[in-house]
Amino acid sequence: MSAPTYTLPPLPYAYDALEPHISAQIMELHHNKHHQTYITNLNSALRSQAEAVHASDITTQVSLQQAIKFNAGGHINHSLFWQNLAPASSVDAKSSSAPELIKQIKATWGDEESFREAFKAALLGIQGSGWGWLVKVETGKEQRLAIVTTKDQDPIVGKGETPIFGVDMWEHAYYLQYLNGKASYVENIWNVINWKTAEERFKGTRADAFRIFKASI
Amino acid sequence: MNSTLLRTSALRSALRAAAPKTSSRAGLAGTTFVRSKVTLPDLPYDYGALEPAISGKIMELHHSKHHNTYVTSFNNFSEQMAEAKHKEDIQTQIALQPLINFHGGGHINHSLFWENLAPTSKGGGEPPKGQLAKAINDNYGSLDAFKEKFNAALAGIQGSGWAWLVQDTQTGGIQIKTYANQDPVVGQFRPILGIDAWEHAYYLQYENRKAEYFKAIWDVINWQAAEKRFK
Structure with a gap:
């Protein structure tokens, strides 16, 4: 029987491009x-x-x-x-690359710092393996941002939900470098968040964010 | 060795303090009681004693950092729970339950x-004897067949968790069960033997090759400890 076969998408940067934040x-x-x-x-x-x-x-x-x-x-x-990751030295890793998204983040959490604190608390509150996501939630004409944590590999695929960026909180994502110090990993990940991609996902549709999967079949 | 005995008894008393509901100590039935804090038990062997199956570095981090964080957090949330009970604040009590479950x-x-690990020089890896050995043979055919089933259960855990050989307290029967995250074996089942499938239990040494960890750990399984738990 024929079934689609998915293949590993190449990384958009070299393995060492996120150093020293991710080895x-x-x-x-x-x-x-x-x-x-x-x-x-x-x-x-x-x-x-x-x-x-x-x-x-x-x-x-x-x-x-x-x-x-x-x-x-x-x-x-x-x-x-x-x-949604990018080398720290790139302009994509600056939150100024996401003016529209930052505007809504400020409208939601007051300022960027408060948002980061809330996101960090959510990530550190995960019990076991999982992910933390910034999600755009659309209900009718209304649109809001939410911090969502998911367990294991549950993906953000609900109706009206577009993942803006995610942080992997499985231990394999940080353990070789940060050991049990996951708070440091969560601090440092901000240096390599790709705000340009985040802005694109924020402004685009849900289908835009998931377009990559058609390409990787 | 005396020091080993002391360490073992420290481990037991730490566990008793962690599970006051199953304790028969006087005073627990009262409306108020002074909660004793749980403490990190000493390991009954050195950090490097399980090498090469489990590296000294993994053991040290796992015991002195990971386990210690559960101890500290459990004490912290227990205290908050006692306070919420005192204030009859039921919302806070409910909100604290998953944290008590996770850290406890x-x-x-x-x-x-x-306790259910031991260096090979102290009997680690020596096959079970007596009633437990019989139960395993009756249920799985052989110890090797049992290990194979157990390793398949470990490999099938999606995310963080544990696999346990448990005994049904109602029927006395044994079975392999997996538990998510830090869900403990409580209630109907009695823990006989557990293997940690969290990535922190093996990643520094085995990286993504968790099947190799699951295979190697049987060399340091303390079946004597398992036999003592089996009733």
């Missing part, structure tokens, strides 16, 4: 091993699902859903994450 | 984990 060793393992494993397991689960659909085997289809959610979530989250 | 669970899980 090259972390980036290489994270991209080349962890992200790749999610894709490999996703492709395998999708193949099994296509077979089960063809065979009208509904129990197998249902039993595959959690594996698909976890591994597709891993693929979606990491793909968005690589794009 | 972290303390319980790690305390049991240190």
Whole structure:
């Protein structure tokens, strides 16, 4: 049975480009091993699902859903994450590259610093593996920003939700460099947030943010 | 060795303090009581004693940093809980419950984990004997078949968590169960043997190759500790 096959998207920068905030060793393992494993397991689960659909085997289809959610979530989250990071020396890593987004952040949290504090508290409050996201939530004509944490590899895919940027709080994202000092990781990640990408996702539609996945099939 | 005995008893009393509900100490049934703080138990062996299965650096961080943070946070949230109870502030009590579960669970899980590991020179890796060995053989065919099932359960954890060999307190039967994050084995099941599948338990040494960690850890499993828990 044919099923789409996803492939690992190349990083938009070198493995060592985020140093000293995220080490090259972390980036290489994270991209080349962890992200790749999610894709490999996703492709395998999708193949099994296509077979089960063809065979009208509904129990197998249902039993595959959690594996698909976890591994597709891993693929979606990491793909968005690589794009929403940038070398600290680049202009993209300055929040001035996101004037519209910053305006709404200030309208929501008062100032940039308060937003960062709230985001940090959310990230450090995650119990176990998960992610923290800044999300644009659209309900009808209304649009607001929200800080959302998700467990394990649950992706931000709800109706009207567009992920603006995410921070990976799995231990594999920081442990080799920061060990148990995850607060330092959370401090330093701000140096490499890609505000240009964040602005694009903020101004664009949900479909725009997810366009990358069509390209990576 | 006397020092080992002392350490072991410190570990036990730390666990008792962490689980006052199961304790039979007098005074707990009263409306108020002075809560004793839980403390980080000493390891019953040196940090480097489980090498090469688990590196000394992992053991040191895992015990003196990670476990210690659970201890500190549990004491902190317990105190807030006692205060909220005193004030009859039910919202705060409910809001604190997941934090008590997480940090109290972290303390319980790690305390049991240190105990169910041992250096190979102290019996680590030696197969179980007696009733537990019989139960494993009856349920899984052989110890190797059991390890295979256990490792598959560990590998299947999506995110952070633990796998445990547990005993059903109602039927006495054993089974392998996985628990998310720091959810402890409480209620219907009794913990017999646990393996930590959080990335901090192996990443410095095994990186993304967690299957290698799951394979190696059986060399330092303390089956004697597991036998003592089995009823």
